Amino acid sequence: MxxxxxxxxxxxxxxxxxxxxxxxxxxxxxxxxxxxxxxxxFDKRLKNDHVTNNISESFNHWVGDLRSKPVLTLVDGLRTKLMCRLQKRKLKGLKMSGDLVPNVVKELNKIKEESRKCHLLVAGEHEFEVQDQNINYIVNLRTRTCNCRVWDVSGIPCKHAALGIFHRRDSLESFCDSRFSKENYMKIYSYCIHPVPDPTFWPQDLEVEPTNLLPPIVRRMPGRPKKNRRKEPGEAPNVVRRSNMVRCKVCNDLGHNKRTCPVNQLDIPLAQLASRKRKTKGSSSQPVAPTKQNKKTKAKSLSQPVPKPPISSSQPLPNTEHGPSMHVAGSTSQPPSNSGAAYLPPSFWRGLGVSPQRI
Ligand SMILES: [Zn+2]
Ligand SMILES: [Zn+2]
Structure with missing residues (x-):
């Protein structure tokens, strides 16, 4: 249809x-x-041929969060929204160049282009016959009509009428309905909604009873209150569109995931993989100037030296593979500071029946 x-x-x-x-x-x-x-x-007086069947959706979107607010907040929220909108439109009107609103100017440019495909037959000063795809249309510039009815309904000359207007060396703009003029646009937005003071500034009317009006008692209904708009019975449910482009967490490539990653299947060593990752992430392998954080970590590593077993010149190097020999404090019974896991307390040696000094 x-x-x-x-x-x-x-x-x-x-x-x-x-x-x-x-x-x-x-x-x-x-x-x-x-x-x-x-x-x-459509009523010809409206001069609007716009068809929309989802105006409530647009309004819903525009209202936004206000939708779930109590009625007074909602009404005042709508007021502020409209107040700002009117002012915004007024500024837009001031910036307009030309006598018509920009949307109509755009439309006229399209009509100019399309009129080239039609063929004009001049019948008189104001009357024309225009051939468009094997159909003849009758244009009358005096009554501002074309029997394609576009001009009647939209208020903007159709491509057929445009051809007649060009023939008379007139401008399309002068044949547009006055509703589309900048002057009219400015008239619409010449008013403003005045700011409303906060309720704390409202004068108190002592004659009104009760003086302190309490809000109604709220009865909480079971379940979580619904926020979403109730859908029409035949309306399609919202479909969450997810991109089917997956990015692999291992190699950072597109089109596969961690599990099906070819890098994983090749069994590339971890170190190589890490460098690959770094490269793809964009961080270069070149030395980086010490940042604040770098300095911090540097200082930290300095204050906490890596535990090193003290080496005495007379003794062989410690062999970490053999448990007991890890403790090479040797001459002293004092455990080396910060020796961490390598340090075994003297009680351990005593339990084994060995004096730690002897080792
Ligand atoms: Zn027409
Ligand atoms: Zn991968």
């Missing part, structure tokens, strides 16, 4: 097609007045 159809004939044809396809849909559509959804029946 073409809701963009502007002619009764075309509308009836499309409706008939629907009836053939699905009689139930045809019956359902007949119940809705055509002027609500088909351009051919």
């Amino acid at each position: 073409d809701v963009y159809e502007r002619q009764t004939k075309g509308f009836n044809f499309a409706l008939h097609k629907i009836k053939e396809l699905k009689p139930a849909a045809y019956d359902w559509l007949l119940k809705i007045p055509a002027e609500m959804w088909s351009r051919h029946a």
